[in-house]
Amino acid sequence: EAQVTQNPRYLITVTGKKLTVTCSQNMNHEYMSWYRQDPGLGLRQIYYSMNVEVTDKGDVPEGYKVSRKEKRNFPLILESPSPNQTSLYFCASSGYTSTDTQYFGPGTRLTVL
């Protein structure tokens, strides 16, 4: 089954404690991205990657890091989380053309105290 998986699904942490949210896809997609979703603000792109070792900033990259060492994985790293990063996070992947559809993960709800 084609899918994007994220872990953990729920996470409560404290300010400053480094964390990683994993994302994995089984469709051999080149393109992967991370979004955050906050009430009233819709989906905002954090980072995206067009292939292995190629990443770039989206609309709200501050406070986040990503890496793309393997095609299937695209972890999101918060080196020093702050309360304003409390949000719902989605990972997505797709093929390489403008007719390819995006597949989204189920979401990770992060609370930073």
Next chain:
Amino acid sequence: DAKTTQPNSMESNEEEPVHLPCNHSTISGTDYIHWYRQLPSQGPEYVIHGLTSNVNNRMASLAIAEDRKSSTLILHRATLRDAAVYYCILPFYNQGGKLIFGQGTELSVKP
């Protein structure tokens, strides 16, 4: 930046058609228009996409204006399960791979 503009919310009655508009006046000539929806507590899911002519699938229809500056997602008979936020999205590779989501339209369906 190329952007899409959608109404914040719309209401419909169950089993009636719904027309969800989207403006994308700065779309480039060969870019596709995609629509996604997000059900409560879930990630967005693909609905439909098109380039110039109208498109139909089992979920919806997409009507694209002749000048491509706007499009309309059509749900022919709304059901309670269609209550969601609908996003009009320009395809990636626009501006170097950056995806652009519209504000999204929250559709509520009354029984």
